[in-house]
Amino acid sequence: MPFIQGTPLLYFLACFASVGQFLFGYDQGVLSGILVNEHWLATFNHPTETMQGFVVSIFLLGAWLTSYIAPWFMDNWGRRWTIEIGSCVFIVGGILQTVSVTLVQILFGRLIAGFGIGFLSTVVPVYMAELSRAHNRGKVTVAGMSINMFGYASSGFIDYGFTYIDGEWSWRGPLLLQCMFALILALGCFLLPESPRFLVKKGDVSRATKVLAQLYGRDESDKDVQTECQDIVNAVNYEAALGQASWKEMFTTMRRRSTISIMVQALAQLSGINIVTYYAPKMYERVLGAGRMPILMAGFTALAYFLGALVAILLVDRAGRRSLFMTGSCFMVIWLILMAVFNKYDMGLTSSILVIAFTMVYVFTFGASWACVGWLYPAEIFPLRARAKGMSLAVSSNWLCNFAVGIWTPELLVKIEWATYLFYMAFCVVAFFLVYIFFVETKGKSLEEIDEAFGDVNHAHATTDDIDHPVDLKQNDEKSPV
Structure with missing residues (x-):
């Protein structure tokens, strides 16, 4: 993209590639409005709460399965082509959901999506x-990850807009739109550059230098461009001497990093956010009654989620990752307790207003802390040779916990009602202490320098002797300080 250079190019690429995250956020939110759509309920013979939970969650089960396959494509085909594959597969699933007339069909479509x-x-x-x-x-x-929240916010207002259509297209229309967004990503993917680190790994240093020069907005011979390229080459050479990380190694020599990666996504999902993302309209029906108003309020709640993500953009490189995680957990404990209280005690309109208000404050807090930073952190802490598998562990943890939460939340809301919020509040308390004890700060460090935070050598500055005699990664990773 010669017409955009430097930082504007970097932000453009981040936001465009994150159309994939937009699809995730959109699909999370769009079904929450559809689950209270009378035409959808009639089409599928008013499925039970459990079946509705399964319609939500089978999508997450599909994502969990392919999160283990994605590293192979990332390491062999590259980052860009993996994005292309994901968007094309999503289009097929989106079309199947749109044309479904039976529960089996919509379940199959959501699985493929x-x-x-x-x-x-x-x-x-x-x-x-x-x-x-x-x-x-x-x-x-x-x-880039905030685009997920933007997708979620968009789905709420799109669901609301389609309620004015009388008939099946009041729910088929929002499902069809997600296919259009995926098509934009699939076509635009051909314009995306490949990751410089992947290009160096494959021996194409000249293309890697060209991409770096575009990202810096400078000439390929620029000193900073050459220095970063050489650092990447050094890191790749060092890691090549160690060999490609195996799944066994992820749980031996890199056990600490793998455990943190799994924890960060599990704790994010178990904080209770999916009570809102999947079931906000159903929650609001309890205090506002049936109709369009619960869907509209869910749209504004999603907007608060997105605004929180914008705050995270401003804070993440200033406050740091650990501070945002711990501060977010503390405040979410408070909001979840208040949400439980005002769901338990009926004070009429006052209770309704307070439930909605604290729900919005809660999702704003999550958006400003765990929502985006939880995706950034596992992508940072692994060396190049293990990064794809490390991210796979984090993502699979996300989807597995997401699946569980999607399945059990409807039943929890029915059986223990307001105590559901206290159930998730307990996980926020656990999250605070786990972050304080185990997580390292990555703010301001290059991807190669982060290895030093875990006691490993800086792969960008590895010497020939380091390559001939690699350090004991197991010893260092396990003994590294918090």
Whole structure:
């Protein structure tokens, strides 16, 4: 893209590639409005709460499965082609959902769409992290990931708009739109550059230098461009001496990083956010009654989620990752307790207003902390040779916990009602202490320098002796300080 250079190109690439995250956010939100759509309920013979939960969650199961396959494509075909595969698979699933007339068909369509999102959610954070530089990696990656929340916010208002259509297209229309967004990503993907780190890994240093020069907005002979390219070459050479990371190695020599990667996504999902993202209209029906108003309020709640993500863009490279995680957990404990209280005690209109208000504050807090930073963090902490598999572990943790939460939340809301919020609040308390004890700060460090935070050598500055005699990664990774 010669017409855009430097930082504008970097942000453009981050946001465009994150159309994949837009699809994830859109699909999360769009079904929440459809689940209270009378035409959808009539078409599928008013499925039970459990079946509705399964319609939501089978999408997540599909994403979980392909999150294990995505690393092979990322390491062999590249980051860009993995994005292309994910968007094309999603289109097929989206079309099947749109034309469904039976529960089996819509379940099958959501499963295939989930396959596509499994690819996209694994590759996009890695792609953005590898394009960025140390001083703005958090900001750029979080800016891209905030598109997820924008997709979620968009789905709420689109669902509301389609309620004015009387008939099946009141729910088929929102499902068809997601196919259009995926098509834009699939076509535009041909304009995206490949990750410089992947290009160096494949021996194409000249193309890697060209991409870096475009991202810097300078000539290929520029000193900073050459220095970064050489650092990447050094890191790749060092890691080549160690060999491609195996799945066994992920749980031995890189056990600490793998555990953190799994924890960060599990804790994000178990904080209770999916009570809102999947079931906000059903929640609001309890206090506002049936009709369009619950869907409209869900749209404004999604907008608060997106605004929180914008705050994270401003804070992530200033406050740091650990601070945002811990502060977010503390405030979410407070909001979840208040949401439980005002769901338990009926004070008429006052309760309704307070439930909605604290729900919006809660999703704003999550958006400003765990929502985007939780995707950035696992993409940062692994060396290049293990980055795809490390991100796969994080994403698979996300989808597995997402699937579980999607399945059990409807039943929890029916059986224990207001105590559901206290159930998720407990996980926020656990999250605070786990972050404090185990997580390292990555703010301001290059991807190669982060290895030092885990006790490894800086792969960009590895010497010939380091390559001939690699350090004991197991010892260092396990003994590294917090």
